[in-house]
Amino acid sequence: MTASPSKLDQLRDLSVVVADTGDADAIARLKPVDCTTNPTLVRKALDLPVYAPLIERELERAATLDGDVEQVARQVADRLTIGVGRTLAGLVPGRVSTEVDADLAFDTEATIAKARQFIEMYQDAGVSRERVLIKIAATWEGIRAAKELQREDIDCNLTLIFNRAQAIACAEAGVFLISPFVGRILDWSVARGETPATIDDDPGVRFVRDVYAEFKRRGSPTIVMGASFRSTAQIEALAGCDRLTISPELLEALDAEHGPLPRKLQAAASDGVASTPVDADAFVQAMAADPMATEKLQGGIAAFAKDLDMLRDTIAQRLRAR
Structure with missing residues (x-):
């Protein structure tokens, strides 16, 4: 009997599966279409034999x-980041997301320059x-940088998306892909004693569903890639989203589970109705009115910047020890 x-x-069959890891062995085993990295994952990769x-x-x-x-150490960190990305590009048929320095998140011109440098490398x-x-944090400055980079045929993944205005501003800038963070939105609610009764009440799941529906209504080509999952239930609740970036642990769990997995997101036809654009003032106002998005965006940038500092420190220590 066939399993x-x-x-x-x-x-x-429903979504493009992306691996959120720099672990080459996991990628070879799980066979995602794309993969995405950040300084934390690159730092972990330094301990993997494949990168020795x-x-x-x-x-x-x-x-x-x-x-x-x-x-x-800064130069070596950049070269290792590209080196890890090059290795991963040899393992997936699609794309590798590579993160611009988080400490440049509020500097449009510096972000553009670093992105160009990475593409050249x-x-x-x-x-x-x-x-x-x-990969660029979705600050207003980051979105402006992405708009220019897209004009240069440098495709961007705007990350740390927690607010509808962030998502819409990215679509209006012609960004290739956005990464709304499911798990961190849930974390905010749970920390305040607001545990959802069902997966359909999960605020992170609801947010991605809303953004997906709005993008399809607008006829936007910007790809929605759900990210930052805490459970397979969240992933299953977004089956049918354009892309889903998933940790190796949750990919393994899904690979071990059987039973039906129905499509949850359907792309409706565009209605052709124009919407009010999100300009700088509207963006600032929307974020100011959303403490969750403000805290999570700032916290995410700070965490990525800290991870980058730790990567550079690790390399500096190794250089001093030689």
Whole structure:
């Protein structure tokens, strides 16, 4: 008797599955279409045997670079980030998301410059820009940067999306993809004693469903990729979303589960009705009126910046030890 397909296999028929990891072995095993990285994942990757030759090569090369240890560590961190991304690009048929420095989140011009640098480094490594998504925090400054980068055919993944105005501003800027964070929205509610009774009441799930419906109503080509999941139930509740980026642990859990996995999100036809654009003032007002989105955006940026500092510190320590 033929075994029924796993929920992961069923999900692949409904949404593009993306792996939220830099673990090459997990990606090879779970076979996602895309993968996404950040400084935390790159730092974890430094302890994986598959990256040992890359790390040794870049640490040796560091001796030829100008600057003090901290300056050299920054350059090495960038090269390792691209090196990890290049490895991952060889394992997936789609794209690798690579994050611009979080400490540039409120600097449009610096974000643009760093994105261009990363694309050039990828191209020098043999990875074309069509295989890369530049990952940028969805501040107003980040969205302005993404708008310019998209004009240059540099596709962007706007991350840390918690508010409808953020999402709509990204769509209006012509951003390739957005990553609304399901789990962190739920965390906010649970921390305040507001535990949803059912998965359909989960505020993170409801937010992604709302954004997805609005984008389809507008006829926006911007891809919605649900992110930051706390459970397989959240993932199943968003089956049919354009893309879903999922940790290896939850991918493994879905692969071990069987039973029906129905489509939850359906793309309705565009109604062609124009909406009031989200300008800078509207964006600021929407975020000011949403303490959850404000706290989570600022906290997410701070956490990513801290992780980047830790990555650079780890590299600096290794350089000093040589």
